[in-house]
Amino acid sequence: MKISEIINELELLAPQAYAEGFDNTGLLVGDANAEVSGILVTLDTLETIVDEAIASDCNLIVSFHPIIFSGLKKITGKNYVERVVLKAIKNDIAIYAIHTALDNSFNGVNAGICDRLQLSNRKILIPQKGTIKKLITYVPTEEATALKQALFNVGAGSIGNYDNCSFSTNGTGTYKGNENSNPVVGAKHEFIAADETQISVTFPKHLESIIIKTLHEAHSYEEVAYEVLTLENTNQHIGMGMIGALKNPMEEADFLNYLKKQMNVAVVRHSSLRNKTIKKVAVLGGSGSFAIAAAKGAGADVFITADLKYHDFYTAESEILLADIGHYESEQFTKELLHTFLSKKISNFAPALSRGKVVLSKINTNPISYF
Ligand SMILES: [Zn+2]
Numbered sequence: 001m002k003i004s005e006i007i008n009e010l011e012l013l014a015p016q017a018y019a020e021g022f023d024n025t026g027l028l029v030g031d032a033n034a035e036v037s038g039i040l041v042t043l044d045t046l047e048t049i050v051d052e053a054i055a056s057d058c059n060l061i062v063s064f065h066p067i068i069f070s071g072l073k074k075i076t077g078k079n080y081v082e083r084v085v086l087k088a089i090k091n092d093i094a095i096y097a098i099h100t101a102l103d104n105s106f107n108g109v110n111a112g113i114c115d116r117l118q119l120s121n122r123k124i125l126i127p128q129k130g131t132i133k134k135l136i137t138y139v140p141t142e143e144a145t146a147l148k149q150a151l152f153n154v155g156a157g158s159i160g161n162y163d164n165c166s167f168s169t170n171g172t173g174t175y176k177g178n179e180n181s182n183p184v185v186g187a188k189h190e191f192i193a194a195d196e197t198q199i200s201v202t203f204p205k206h207l208e209s210i211i212i213k214t215l216h217e218a219h220s221y222e223e224v225a226y227e228v229l230t231l232e233n234t235n236q237h238i239g240m241g242m243i244g245a246l247k248n249p250m251e252e253a254d255f256l257n258y259l260k261k262q263m264n265v266a267v268v269r270h271s272s273l274r275n276k277t278i279k280k281v282a283v284l285g286g287s288g289s290f291a292i293a294a295a296k297g298a299g300a301d302v303f304i305t306a307d308l309k310y311h312d313f314y315t316a317e318s319e320i321l322l323a324d325i326g327h328y329e330s331e332q333f334t335k336e337l338l339h340t341f342l343s344k345k346i347s348n349f350a351p352a353l354s355r356g357k358v359v360l361s362k363i364n365t366n367p368i369s370y371f
Contacts, residue, residue: 017206030094066097119244328366
């Protein structure tokens, strides 16, 4: 199995098209055409992690955080980032980072936290905009059903719990081919008015190339008339943070104890207790101060995140309980999530590459210690 095939699988879990603009995801180091000897899954890529990959005969590191974030102008080993990259290249080890592509996935980092807290009725806290597109095309009426089916087969027309969604209207299409044309109906220089069906379907933006390719393959015309639009609608399945409900509402102190136990943390930094029952819980793994307003707006009783600053706690304004469980702690189960996903995929698609070849890193990469 090649690295590119593993990347294709990771793209199914968390398409890079949904990573944040500031991020640096994807294959950061290495050759996508190389054969995979084994995969090491980690939260961060440090020198000790590259050593662990070497020791466990893994030539692909799948990391949550990207080791190269803001660009490299020199690779001389002067800082830890350069040393990691140097060591990886010298040892022919590739590094893939998934980061905010997985943060924004419905089955990603925050779903992992919701699982630990057993939250039901989950929704994305800040749904992404500009990720739903619409295709409008025009096809001879007798071809309309087959074309719609071809588009559905590659993922167009899915809305929430429904698929095969489309809208069609019948009308008259006109055209006249020039000297170099080769029309399927009529002849060059002939004005044609034909019975055509206008089809519209929506699709998620990461499928655009396969959908346009399928459109051209399934359509009989030499020139296919179509329009692709980006919709303003928010995507309820892609975005930052998640909100869900506890099965049994809890008093704040009980909830904080539950949170510590379920997320395996020793300390929770939190804003003033409000003496309110906790039912709705918003979560955002990693640095989440930007989502405090969204958590309040969604009616969350508590917002669990990390990297909150002194003044951020004031913004709770007695409207919400803010709970900072630590950056590493909030994302610590992400490597298990990736490990489980890759193990299943590898055993399905490449039984020759045994389950044992997806290795969960044993190293705690948290740079923060508590005394
Ligand atoms: Zn993070």
